[in-house]
Amino acid sequence: MTTRAIEPRMELEANLHMYRQMAKIRAFDEQVNELYKSAKMPGLAHLYIGEEAVAVGVCEALRRDDLITSTHRGHGHCLAKGAAVNRMFAELLGKEPGYCRGKGGSMHIADPETGNLGANAIVGGSAGIATGAALSAKMRGTDQVAVCFFGDGALGQGLLYEVMNMAALWRLPVIYLCENNLYGEYTPCGETIAGDILARPRALGVHAESVDGQDVQAVHATMRRLVERARRGEGPAFLECKTYRYYGHHVGDVNREYRTREEEREWMSKHDPLETLASRLTTQGLADAGVFERILTDVKAEIDGGVQFALAAPYPEPNEVDQDVYA
Amino acid sequence: MSTPEVAARELTYGEAVREAIAEEMRRDPRVFLIGEDVAEAGHPFKVLTGLVQEFGTKRIIDTPISEPGYAGIGVGAAMTGMRPIVDVMFGDFITLAMDQIVNQAAKVHYMSGGKLKVPIVFRTTLGATRRSAAQHSQSLHAWVSHIPGLKVALPSGPYEAKGLMKTAIRDDSPVVIFEDKMMYRTKGPVPAEDYTIPFGVAEVKRAGTDITIVATSSMVGVALGAAKLLEEIGIGAEVIDPRTTYPLDKQAMIDSAKKTSRALVVDEGYERYGVTAEIASAIAEGAFYHLDAPVKRIGAMDVPVPFSPVLEDLTVPSERTVFETAKALCRKA
Ligand SMILES: Cc1ncc(C[n+]2csc(CCOP(=O)(O)OP(=O)(O)O)c2C)c(N)n1
Ligand SMILES: [Mg+2]
Numbered sequence: 012m013t014t015r016a017i018e019p020r021m022e023l024e025a026n027l028h029m030y031r032q033m034a035k036i037r038a039f040d041e042q043v044n045e046l047y048k049s050a051k052m053p054g055l056a057h058l059y060i061g062e063e064a065v066a067v068g069v070c071e072a073l074r075r076d077d078l079i080t081s082t083h084r085g086h087g088h089c090l091a092k093g094a095a096v097n098r099m100f101a102e103l104l105g106k107e108p109g110y111c112r113g114k115g116g117s118m119h120i121a122d123p124e125t126g127n128l129g130a131n132a133i134v135g136g137s138a139g140i141a142t143g144a145a146l147s148a149k150m151r152g153t154d155q156v157a158v159c160f161f162g163d164g165a166l167g168q169g170l171l172y173e174v175m176n177m178a179a180l181w182r183l184p185v186i187y188l189c190e191n192n193l194y195g196e197y198t199p200c201g202e203t204i205a206g207d208i209l210a211r212p213r214a215l216g217v218h219a220e221s222v223d224g225q226d227v228q229a230v231h232a233t234m235r236r237l238v239e240r241a242r243r244g245e246g247p248a249f250l251e252c253k254t255y256r257y258y259g260h261h262v263g264d265v266n267r268e269y270r271t272r273e274e275e276r277e278w279m280s281k282h283d284p285l286e287t288l289a290s291r292l293t294t295q296g297l298a299d300a301g302v303f304e305r306i307l308t309d310v311k312a313e314i315d316g317g318v319q320f321a322l323a324a325p326y327p328e329p330n331e332v333d334q335d336v337y338a
Numbered sequence: 339m340s341t342p343e344v345a346a347r348e349l350t351y352g353e354a355v356r357e358a359i360a361e362e363m364r365r366d367p368r369v370f371l372i373g374e375d376v377a378e379a380g381h382p383f384k385v386l387t388g389l390v391q392e393f394g395t396k397r398i399i400d401t402p403i404s405e406p407g408y409a410g411i412g413v414g415a416a417m418t419g420m421r422p423i424v425d426v427m428f429g430d431f432i433t434l435a436m437d438q439i440v441n442q443a444a445k446v447h448y449m450s451g452g453k454l455k456v457p458i459v460f461r462t463t464l465g466a467t468r469r470s471a472a473q474h475s476q477s478l479h480a481w482v483s484h485i486p487g488l489k490v491a492l493p494s495g496p497y498e499a500k501g502l503m504k505t506a507i508r509d510d511s512p513v514v515i516f517e518d519k520m521m522y523r524t525k526g527p528v529p530a531e532d533y534t535i536p537f538g539v540a541e542v543k544r545a546g547t548d549i550t551i552v553a554t555s556s557m558v559g560v561a562l563g564a565a566k567l568l569e570e571i572g573i574g575a576e577v578i579d580p581r582t583t584y585p586l587d588k589q590a591m592i593d594s595a596k597k598t599s600r601a602l603v604v605d606e607g608y609e610r611y612g613v614t615a616e617i618a619s620a621i622a623e624g625a626f627y628h629l630d631a632p633v634k635r636i637g638a639m640d641v642p643v644p645f646s647p648v649l650e651d652l653t654v655p656s657e658r659t660v661f662e663t664a665k666a667l668c669r670k671a
Contacts (some may be wrong), residue, residue: 019536053647054469054471055470102645104647105648113644113649115645117645118470118647119472119473132472132473132474134403150497167403195403197378197379203400204402238634267380298349326646329648
């Protein structure tokens, strides 16, 4: 049979694709930081750099018509689900061709065509939306799955527990995806989370697991199982991804007094998601450094093109201000 | 012998808030502050920097991101002898704590036949143009002004920020105080000594005889700017800051409108069903026979606050729109 020969090749393709997606997210947010520093971007943005394996591992386990809800730190989720860099940059600059015609900005990018129901600037604010999307999928008789991204900080929000309870009662196809990056703003999560995180969903009868969020293959493999489960009608799941944001809470948080430089160096040097995947594939003899360099060059070109597009794009016309308040 | 002129001490709006809280905490051991990132971080807007060093983590309490939870804890603590300041980072987030503010804090005193008190302060923000989009830019003070049992203060500058905060902390009823987040770095004279600003007493910020402009919070500066432009074309505007939307000093505004015979009300909340409507109706009712024109009002545009700067700036009343509206009211082409 030929499948044996093809499978590893396909697997390599899939892994390189995941590497490319992670590299794209990183380059995108590096560019966002530059736009902020050069005062070309209005307002602030929360960078996803360091956490790329989570969004990519998760979204690569989803179909295009599966649904996600995202957070204030959402650029990675949008890109991983298939958003285009040029329209994302345009949104961040408040320009007309942006995903929300400039009305949403960094914290509110929505792209229904790729199954993205929107980022949310209210911590935990999308827990209801994702669960409702799962209820809707069930009512409409599709086999779509909904994924709710949220940070460790959202574990403080009561809404999350209300909807997890209902999702368990009604066996809804929803996955609660906790990106535990150890901090909520400027407070370490040890000061805000009592007890064991996984015990919370488990108490409600929600299947719960934890995974190394810096290992894209591990995130992806775990998510595939959980998505299959949900699609088969076996109910909701909770996945904690242990991860780390390399930059401050937002682009303006440059001093980061609430954590040490050693801690940052440790994560960056030992748990970098891109490095982890690249060195594994290299060690296994599946790829060489040149492969990754080429990907990075491609990605850089895509980002450069995207930002040029956005900088040159027009602002919305003033008369758009009161359009779309109602459907 | 003339006394040498002493330059008035200046503080920023943010520093004035901090000084008020610190002074009240020194004065009364029952006062404590609770909210997100208020201790070590000193609040995302840096307004509370240094408080935890002086008062410790028992009185400057960091919470999880649990607005209804810590608001409710504040209410319970207030009912049992403490005087909490509950910090709600953005005015938009009071929606999460609304049950605790509206159904609990506001009602306890009345429902208990006056037996239980809730001396609590909810401090939060208002104000757009920070490019923070629809969930971080609203001015929702009309929501709580609607509720019997709540008092609502809107400091329009550093002096007011200190004086109103101190009054709020000493009040035995629940007070919601909205700080203008765009003004935290604005400087102004603030007395170093202890002073309070009484609730329900409006201040005439500028005297004039041709038109009354009632403005709140962030809009006081806008109204004063417009008044300067009006002066250049020979219109004398009287600018009045109510300072609290409840209790509301209706008489001061009515008296002014009787004198000028024209009135315009400006506020950064949504215009629809907003603070401007309440004030305009009070003036229309109280000064009807003295008015030469309908009372006009300008609020924020009735749209979710858009992100794009070119759109966001259109949604907030500006010096120019206030000037044009006032000029038209005075029938000057
Ligand atoms: C309901 C609510 N409360 C407070 C905030 C302010 N805020 C924005 S992000 C954030 C921290 C969120 O931490 P976490 O969920 O861990 O996400 P991370 O930023 O670490 O990705 C806070 C407190 C908010 N946006 N919404
Ligand atoms: Mg976090």
